[in-house]
Amino acid sequence: MAVSVRIPPILRETTGGERAVESDAPTVAAVLADIDQRHPGFHDRLFSDDGELRRFVNIYVNDEDIRYLDQLDTPVQDGDTVSILPAVAGG
Amino acid sequence: MVAVYVPTSLRRLTDGQAKVEAQGATLAAVLDDLEGRFPGFRQALVADDGELHRFVNVFVNQQEVGDAVGVATPIGQADEVAFIPAIAGGATPFTPVQVQRYSRHLILPEIGPRGQRKLLNAKVLLIGAGGLGSPAALYLAAAGVGTLGLIDFDEVDLTNLHRQILHGHKDIGRHKLDSARDRLADVNPDVQVVPHSVALSSENALEIIGQYDIVVNGCDNFPTRYLTNDACVLLKKPLVDGSIFKFDGQATVFLPGQGCYRCLFPAPPPPGSVPSCAEGGVLGVLPGIIGCIQAIETIKLILGLGESLAGRLLLFDALAMEFREVKLRRDPECPVCGDNPTITELIDYVEFCGLPRESALIG
Numbered sequence: 001m002a003v004s005v006r007i008p009p010i011l012r013e014t015t016g017g018e019r020a021v022e023s024d025a026p027t028v029a030a031v032l033a034d035i036d037q038r039h040p041g042f043h044d045r046l047f048s049d050d051g052e053l054r055r056f057v058n059i060y061v062n063d064e065d066i067r068y069l070d071q072l073d074t075p076v077q078d079g080d081t082v083s084i085l086p087a088v089a090g091g
Numbered sequence: 092m093v094a095v096y097v098p099t100s101l102r103r104l105t106d107g108q109a110k111v112e113a114q115g116a117t118l119a120a121v122l123d124d125l126e127g128r129f130p131g132f133r134q135a136l137v138a139d140d141g142e143l144h145r146f147v148n149v150f151v152n153q154q155e156v157g158d159a160v161g162v163a164t165p166i167g168q169a170d171e172v173a174f175i176p177a178i179a180g181g182a183t184p185f186t187p188v189q190v191q192r193y194s195r196h197l198i199l200p201e202i203g204p205r206g207q208r209k210l211l212n213a214k215v216l217l218i219g220a221g222g223l224g225s226p227a228a229l230y231l232a233a234a235g236v237g238t239l240g241l242i243d244f245d246e247v248d249l250t251n252l253h254r255q256i257l258h259g260h261k262d263i264g265r266h267k268l269d270s271a272r273d274r275l276a277d278v279n280p281d282v283q284v285v286p287h288s289v290a291l292s293s294e295n296a297l298e299i300i301g302q303y304d305i306v307v308n309g310c311d312n313f314p315t316r317y318l319t320n321d322a323c324v325l326l327k328k329p330l331v332d333g334s335i336f337k338f339d340g341q342a343t344v345f346l347p348g349q350g351c352y353r354c355l356f357p358a359p360p361p362p363g364s365v366p367s368c369a370e371g372g373v374l375g376v377l378p379g380i381i382g383c384i385q386a387i388e389t390i391k392l393i394l395g396l397g398e399s400l401a402g403r404l405l406l407f408d409a410l411a412m413e414f415r416e417v418k419l420r421r422d423p424e425c426p427v428c429g430d431n432p433t434i435t436e437l438i439d440y441v442e443f444c445g446l447p448r449e450s451a452l453i454g
Binding site: 008009010019054055056058060063064065067068083085086087088089090091 | 308334337
């Protein structure tokens with residue numbers, strides 16, 4: 001069950017510069033943990049000390065924000081795209 | 092054959108066609124030919140004395156037909172004739188220069204004189220005359236948006252010039268609003284540029300934004316983003332939003348009642364966690380793309396045309412040359428636009444973003 005995870009520019013230093021990584025994990029939480037296994041430090045960039053996803057980071061499964069699905073327990077399927085989108089303010 | 096542009100008001104006579112063909116060696120003969128096939132056409136354009144109604148402008152190959160020659164104007168075989176009546180309802184007719192300037196809009200059935208009049212009557216505020224504000228302002232002025240407000244308190248710096256195309260080398264050291272005003276006047280003298288050389292703040296945002304129909308966000312920091320957002324929600328103004336980072340851009344439209352920036356990002360990143368353009372760098376042309384998208388979305392809102400980005404967040408990756416979209420929803424629990432708002436007036440956005448007071452950059 002490969003999903004493609006889009007890594008935003010600000011996090012690419014933790015994934016060795018990769019724009020996208022793949023994962024076979026079944027939920028968003030498991031996908032993020034899987035990526036952290038391969039790229040230590042990834043989890044800490046996304047989660048604050050209390051274990052919550054940082055509020056300026058959104059995660060989408062395909063085009064839906066996980067806040068409106070099952071949060072981090074949202075299941076993912078083969079072919080899905082998981083996008084990690086932090087707020088940016090450049091203008 | 093002569094190509095004839097049919098104004099919107101007469102298309103009911105031509106089965107809805109915006110362009111028809113005709114024959115005739117003079118304007119009178121062309122009108123006779125058109126009358127034969129589309130009864131009522133000539134009467135709509137020609138008065139009892141046989142001359143064109145005074146409220147009708149006629150252009151042959153984009154040159155206005157003078158009153159002296161009128162219906163006797165000779166027409167060549169492959170000429171284009173356009174009939175442009177003044178809009179009903181007391182609006183000032185377009186000047187001949189305006190008909191030429193906006194001709195490519197006027198002959199688009201989706202815009203036409205009615206749409207161009209809407210653009211000229213529109214008032215748009217641009218927050219920031221920098222990377223995003225530059226292309227947006229240039230294209231909105233070119234399109235004939237009649238009033239463009241600009242807020243910025245910066246001076247033009249050499250480091251701006253690789254992306255802030257409103258400004259040039261001769262403007263270095265000048266206030267950005269002075270540079271912008273001069274440049275936009277050159278692009279289109281029809282546009283009234285209203286400079287607001289202040290820092291947007293909780294004290295002035297409602298008063299300034301209240302003067303405009305639509306706000307285009309070209310600011311470069313989080314406190315101003317949240318301030319602009321909240322003010323637009325409180326005033327029920329559409330907000331055309333854009334942001335950039337290195338090689339990536341985002342754009343959307345927030346319409347009153349359909350979600351806001353806080354629905355998208357309830358809280359900003361901690362100060363210092365996201366490099367600014369000065370600290371991290373940015374591809375110069377990137378704000379050109381996003382700013383132009385913001386101009387298009389603004390024009391679509393003014394004209395009521397097409398499908399707005401409202402409800403969608405457009406994501407642009409310049410390196411992959413890829414556009415993607417994710418859905419945007421109104422959050423019923425949003426503190427400012429949700430079902431039970433807890434924020435009903437503007438707050439201290441510097442404090443909200445966790446910045447020390449002296450390092451705030453609003454504008």
